[in-house]
Amino acid sequence: MSCSEVTRGPHWAELRLPLHVHAMLSYFSGTILPNLSKRSYFTQPHSDIALYISLSLKRYHHTHSPIMARTFFVGGNFKMNGSNSSIKEIVNNLNNASLDPNTEVVVSPPSIFLQTVRESLNKKIGVAAQNVFYKPNGAYTGEISVEQLKDSNIDWAILGHSERRTILKESDETVSLKTKVATEAGVSVIWCCGESLEEREAGTTIEVVSKQLASLKSHISDWSRIVIAYEPIWAIGTGKVATTSQAQEVHKAIRDWLAKNVSDKVAEETRILYGGSVNEKNCGELAQQPDIDGFLVGGASLKPAFVDIVNAKQQK
Numbered sequence: 001m002s003c004s005e006v007t008r009g010p011h012w013a014e015l016r017l018p019l020h021v022h023a024m025l026s027y028f029s030g031t032i033l034p035n036l037s038k039r040s041y042f043t044q045p046h047s048d049i050a051l052y053i054s055l056s057l058k059r060y061h062h063t064h065s066p067i068m069a070r071t072f073f074v075g076g077n078f079k080m081n082g083s084n085s086s087i088k089e090i091v092n093n094l095n096n097a098s099l100d101p102n103t104e105v106v107v108s109p110p111s112i113f114l115q116t117v118r119e120s121l122n123k124k125i126g127v128a129a130q131n132v133f134y135k136p137n138g139a140y141t142g143e144i145s146v147e148q149l150k151d152s153n154i155d156w157a158i159l160g161h162s163e164r165r166t167i168l169k170e171s172d173e174t175v176s177l178k179t180k181v182a183t184e185a186g187v188s189v190i191w192c193c194g195e196s197l198e199e200r201e202a203g204t205t206i207e208v209v210s211k212q213l214a215s216l217k218s219h220i221s222d223w224s225r226i227v228i229a230y231e232p233i234w235a236i237g238t239g240k241v242a243t244t245s246q247a248q249e250v251h252k253a254i255r256d257w258l259a260k261n262v263s264d265k266v267a268e269e270t271r272i273l274y275g276g277s278v279n280e281k282n283c284g285e286l287a288q289q290p291d292i293d294g295f296l297v298g299g300a301s302l303k304p305a306f307v308d309i310v311n312a313k314q315q316k
């Protein structure tokens with residue numbers, strides 16, 4: 001029902017509204033409901049004023065709430081590396097390390113080690129699978145289901161990593177479907193995107209990442225279980241890290257895309273990680289960028305220096 005359709009209720013002047021509410025109503029009436037002039041505010045009945053109050057408070061809250069700080073996040077993607085003994089060593093190292101309590105940490109061993117790592121690792125550290133299939137069970141040789149992950153207390157998965165997109169030919173559609181099934185079942189996802197060297201040189205980085213995001217958006221509605229990892233393919237395992245300004249530029253573009261295509265809230269709250277040759281030396285400067293909310297670390301997550309990357313925010 002529009003304001004102009006409201007005909008019942010006492011005149012606003014009969015209401016005993018606090019002065020600040022009146023002031024706020026006058027201030028916002030022109031911006032929130034531009035089709036209603038200030039004059040019409042003074043002539044609207046009770047239920048209209050209730051509508052004004054509700055919209056004004058909503059607007060006031062939106063524009064005056066402090067921006068929710070995003071918890072810094074560091075993921076360690078072991079990829080297809082490690083043995084029983086080396087992974088035990090990594091777990092012991094993490095269990096005994098002094099980790100920044102303000103950083104969320106998730107490690108992702110190969111699937112054969114998932115359960116052992118989950119059982120032996122400090123419970124404050126999350127454990128992620130490196131893949132999950134979109135079917136609940138059945139004849140899908142080599143795949144692993146969301147229910148199986150949950151049954152083993154694994155509540156994270158890395159999806160859309162460029163190595164799976166390129167080597168294993170996973171399409172945007174497949175990655176989006178997997179992400180939908182995982183998040184809907186309560187498994188959080190580190191969702192990866194990023195451009196190849198040819199795409200960067202052709203100047204299509206933002207276009208490529210936007211297309212990957214658009215596919216994701218067409219499959220999911222709840223973004224609260226998603227952490228985005230921007231990983232330029234040319235920087236993965238090459239020792240060629242993106243410069244802080246290159247990384248920040250793409251992270252900002254991803255956040256702008258979320259604001260424009262999903263919502264301001266999702267844009268503000270979604271963590272965007274950088275991945276690609278991150279190490280203990282380059283992480284400090286990257287961590288200072290306003291839109292870099294953490295890292296997805298490959299090679300360096302297998303080394304003791306991973307602890308320094310987790311503590312990147314504490315570097316001077």
Ligand SMILES: O=C[C@H](O)COP(=O)(O)O
Binds near residue numbers: 238275
């Ligand atoms: O998932 C991690 C990324 O692929 C980065 O790997 P990297 O740190 O070895 O370059």
